[in-house]
Amino acid sequence: MTSDQRVLPVPRTLPDLLSPDWLSSALDARFPGIRVTEVTPGPVVSRVSTNARFRIACDGGVPEGLSADLCGKGYFSEDGWHARQAGIFEVSFYRDLVATTGVRTLRSVYADIDPDTQHGVVITEDVVAQGGEFLDSTSDYTPELAAESLSELAKLHASLWGEPDAATARWLDSRLDKHTGVRGVKEIRGNFESAIGAGVPTEVRDAERLFAAYVDLAEEAPRLSPWTVIHGDTHVGNLYLDADDRPSFLDWQLVQRAPWYIDVGYHIASVLTVEDRRRSEKDLLRHYLDALRAAGLAEPPRWDDAWLGIRRGILHGFYLWGITLKVDPAITTALLERLGTAAADHEVFGLAS
Structure with missing residues (x-):
C-alpha cells in the first residue's frame, strides 16, 4: 500500500484542476508524454465536495486507454475547504488500494493528497458520458441486481480479509464513532417526528435508544472479528449502473476496517423495497457467503453467525x-422506512441479548 511520491501540487481550486498544463502533468504518470491542449468544462455539482465533469483534447489525440470525458472531485468551495480532510479516505482508496480489490468502481486516472493542506483530489473517467446511470432510492433496484452488488462487496471483502498491510494502515482505522460526535439524538428525533420518518415502525421510533445502540456498536466494532475493509455506506445512492447495466460502487469516504456485515446488512436493507427485502434477504445472504468463497476466502462465516451479524449492518x-440532513426528503423518507422496518424485523435494539 505505497503511493507514488510526486512533486506535482494537488490543485486548490477547480480552475487549477481544469488547467491544460496541470492536467498534462497529472495524467503523465499513467499516460507518458500526454499533452492536454484544451479543456471543455461540463456540469458541476457542489455540495461539500465538488464534482466537475469535463472533456479534454490532446496533442495527437487522446491516448489509447484514456477517455476524453473525465470527472474531477475535490473540496474546492470555501465551505468544502473546511471539510477537505473527509476526502483523504476516498482518495487513499483510489490511490493505494483499489487495484488490489477487483471491485467494480469508477476508473481513477489520478488520485493524490497534498501533504501540507491534506486536500485530496481524484479524477475518474466519466461514466455518464460512457452510458452509465447513477442511482438513488427512487431507482428500481431488484433482488437480482442486489445479488450482483453483493458479489462486488464479496470481492472487496475477500481481497482484504485480515490482510496485514490493511491492519496497519492508519487511514483505515475504524471511524464509526465519528458519527456519534457530530450528530445524534436531536437530528434523529427531528427526522422521526417529521413526515420524513413517517414510515419508521413504532417499535424502533426511539431516538435515544437508536443513539445508545449505535454508540455501543461503534465502541465494539474495532474489537470484533473477523474484520476486513468495508465500503461503509452501501445504500443505493452510492451505486451506479455501468454501460452494461452492471451495479458498481462509488463514494468511498467511509472506507475503513470493520466486520463485513456492516456493509452487507446495510446494503440488503437499503437497496430493496421492504417487500423485496423480506422475500429475498436469506437467499441474498447465502449468495454473498458463496461469493466470498468464490472470491478466494476459504472459510466464510457460518450461517448462524452471519444471520445474526447483519443486524449490526x-x-x-x-x-x-x-x-441525515439536507438530502432530498423523498430519498431520506424511503431509506428510513426500509432501514427502520428492517431494524424492527431483526430486533436490532436487542443486539446485546
Missing part, C-alpha cells in the same frame, strides 16, 4: 439515515 444504516 442494519443498525449502522438506520443510524446514518436517522442523522
Whole structure:
C-alpha cells in the first residue's frame, strides 16, 4: 500500500484542476508524454465536495486507454475547504488500494493528497458520458441486481480479509464513532417526528435508544472479528449502473476496517423495497457467503453467525439515515422506512441479548 511520491501540487481550486498544463502533468504518470491542449468544462455539482465533469483534447489525440470525458472531485468551495480532510479516505482508496480489490468502481486516472493542506483530489473517467446511470432510492433496484452488488462487496471483502498491510494502515482505522460526535439524538428525533420518518415502525421510533445502540456498536466494532475493509455506506445512492447495466460502487469516504456485515446488512436493507427485502434477504445472504468463497476466502462465516451479524449492518444504516440532513426528503423518507422496518424485523435494539 505505497503511493507514488510526486512533486506535482494537488490543485486548490477547480480552475487549477481544469488547467491544460496541470492536467498534462497529472495524467503523465499513467499516460507518458500526454499533452492536454484544451479543456471543455461540463456540469458541476457542489455540495461539500465538488464534482466537475469535463472533456479534454490532446496533442495527437487522446491516448489509447484514456477517455476524453473525465470527472474531477475535490473540496474546492470555501465551505468544502473546511471539510477537505473527509476526502483523504476516498482518495487513499483510489490511490493505494483499489487495484488490489477487483471491485467494480469508477476508473481513477489520478488520485493524490497534498501533504501540507491534506486536500485530496481524484479524477475518474466519466461514466455518464460512457452510458452509465447513477442511482438513488427512487431507482428500481431488484433482488437480482442486489445479488450482483453483493458479489462486488464479496470481492472487496475477500481481497482484504485480515490482510496485514490493511491492519496497519492508519487511514483505515475504524471511524464509526465519528458519527456519534457530530450528530445524534436531536437530528434523529427531528427526522422521526417529521413526515420524513413517517414510515419508521413504532417499535424502533426511539431516538435515544437508536443513539445508545449505535454508540455501543461503534465502541465494539474495532474489537470484533473477523474484520476486513468495508465500503461503509452501501445504500443505493452510492451505486451506479455501468454501460452494461452492471451495479458498481462509488463514494468511498467511509472506507475503513470493520466486520463485513456492516456493509452487507446495510446494503440488503437499503437497496430493496421492504417487500423485496423480506422475500429475498436469506437467499441474498447465502449468495454473498458463496461469493466470498468464490472470491478466494476459504472459510466464510457460518450461517448462524452471519444471520445474526447483519443486524449490526442494519443498525449502522438506520443510524446514518436517522442523522441525515439536507438530502432530498423523498430519498431520506424511503431509506428510513426500509432501514427502520428492517431494524424492527431483526430486533436490532436487542443486539446485546
